[in-house]
Amino acid sequence: MRNIPFSPPDIREADIRKVESVLRSGWITTGNETAAFEKALKEYTCSGGVICLSSGTAALIMALKLLGIGAGDEVITTPYTYTATAAAIIAVGARPVFADIYSNSYEIDPDSLRAKLTPRTKAVIPVDYAGIPANYDGIKDVLIDGKQLFSPRTALESELGRPFIIGDAAHALGAEYKGTKIGNVADFTAFSFHAVKNLTTAEGGALLWRDNLLSNSEFYTRASALSVNGQSKSAYQKSLGSNFSYDVTEFGYKCNMPDVLAALALTGLSRYNETLSIRRKIVEFYNSKLKAPELILPVHETIDYKSSYHLYPIRIKGIGEAERNGIIESLYAKGISANVHYKPLPLLTAYKNAGYKIEDVPNAYNMYINEITLPLYSTLSLTDAEYVVECLLEIIYETRKNRRK
Numbered sequence: 001m002r003n004i005p006f007s008p009p010d011i012r013e014a015d016i017r018k019v020e021s022v023l024r025s026g027w028i029t030t031g032n033e034t035a036a037f038e039k040a041l042k043e044y045t046c047s048g049g050v051i052c053l054s055s056g057t058a059a060l061i062m063a064l065k066l067l068g069i070g071a072g073d074e075v076i077t078t079p080y081t082y083t084a085t086a087a088a089i090i091a092v093g094a095r096p097v098f099a100d101i102y103s104n105s106y107e108i109d110p111d112s113l114r115a116k117l118t119p120r121t122k123a124v125i126p127v128d129y130a131g132i133p134a135n136y137d138g139i140k141d142v143l144i145d146g147k148q149l150f151s152p153r154t155a156l157e158s159e160l161g162r163p164f165i166i167g168d169a170a171h172a173l174g175a176e177y178k179g180t181k182i183g184n185v186a187d188f189t190a191f192s193f194h195a196v197k198n199l200t201t202a203e204g205g206a207l208l209w210r211d212n213l214l215s216n217s218e219f220y221t222r223a224s225a226l227s228v229n230g231q232s233k234s235a236y237q238k239s240l241g242s243n244f245s246y247d248v249t250e251f252g253y254k255c256n257m258p259d260v261l262a263a264l265a266l267t268g269l270s271r272y273n274e275t276l277s278i279r280r281k282i283v284e285f286y287n288s289k290l291k292a293p294e295l296i297l298p299v300h301e302t303i304d305y306k307s308s309y310h311l312y313p314i315r316i317k318g319i320g321e322a323e324r325n326g327i328i329e330s331l332y333a334k335g336i337s338a339n340v341h342y343k344p345l346p347l348l349t350a351y352k353n354a355g356y357k358i359e360d361v362p363n364a365y366n367m368y369i370n371e372i373t374l375p376l377y378s379t380l381s382l383t384d385a386e387y388v389v390e391c392l393l394e395i396i397y398e399t400r401k402n403r404r405k
């Protein structure tokens with residue numbers, strides 16, 4: 001039987017040799033390799049600046065920390081995401097507020113966002129779900145429209161005159177919105193390099209800020225100190241000569257990216273355009289083979305945006321959660337690992353306990369119950385993709401037949 005995993009990492013010989021060379025170099029934590037990866041990411045995205053961190057979650061938390069967002073503040077986000085998006089808001093002591101997604105696509109709906117704005121709203125975290133950029137212009141327009149609600153506390157807030165937009169682009173490295181690479185679209189952007197993402201350091205992430213944002217130069221200095229418990233010098237800087245003395249000017253935590261992990265993504269980034277074109281081919285293959293009246297396919301490319309082809313989420317018209325789960329089990333019985341992205345956050349226990357209700361975000365619920373994410377990764381052969389398509393269509397056919405009995 002075939003074994004088609006959901007999203008294995010694509011590790012090449014060049015990556016292994018690069019990591020090995022760092023392991024032999026005598027310096028394995030944050031240093032020159034991480035700096036080189038930051039530089040490469042900044043160039044790749046044309047953003048104003050980049051700091052590499054230990055995860056995408058840490059990058060979201062860092063953005064909120066840099067902006068001084070915390071207790072008493074509200075941050076609006078989407079319920080249709082991985083828990084990290086909202087958990088980052090909770091981690092700094094602020095309150096996540098959920099705006100619903102569109103009724104026919106997975107990104108946050110600016111109209112729903114409008115209804116959630118209050119004088120406590122300090123930021124919005126949209127998610128570039130599946131690698132498809134959020135409607136950034138729609139979001140910005142709503143925030144500018146509602147700016148009379150916004151009372152600035154800092155110079156940066158005064159300059160901006162509206163809540164910050166922090167993009168959760170964990171899926172979206174390489175995606176483009178109206179001709180601009182994600183990383184230079186939102187005020188701040190968080191990438192994840194977790195093992196299942198398009199580009200990986202096993203665990204890792206990066207925070208970027210756009211190139212025309214005030215205080216650009218401060219962000220890096222503050223973020224790098226905050227990532228090593230607020231130390232004014234990194235371990236690497238301290239290792240140079242008799243440079244041992246340091247100060248702590250602000251309390252941070254520990255979330256820096258080590259060189260040995262940055263090395264893995266440096267080689268990965270150098271072939272990333274190839275990775276994207278392979279992923280795109282698979283998406284186009286699925287698009288062409290899955291044209292069926294009962295299927296709703298993802299839209300990975302329009303005149304407004306290009307995706308990073310991170311996920312291939314389909315929806316099956318007219319089915320409920322139980323039937324959807326049954327289809328995933330049947331796929332698994334044929335050696336295919338499929339998935340669901342996402343169970344809306346208000347359905348998870350911790351969110352329920354915190355008082356969130358799924359009834360408040362009906363679109364998120366309706367998009368979730370009949371969604372299935374198919375395998376999509378750069379080492380997936382078109383023969384295997386063909387097998388996925390055949391099995392899926394057969395299982396859907398059987399599901400419908402059984403229902404009619």
Ligand SMILES: *Cc1c(COP(=O)(O)O)cnc(C)c1O
Pocket residue numbers: 054055056057058081082084085127168170171191192193194203204205
């Ligand atoms: C993976 C992911 C994150 C978190 O990334 P980590 O690197 O695992 O912390 C955040 N948001 C979304 C949408 C993700 O898929």
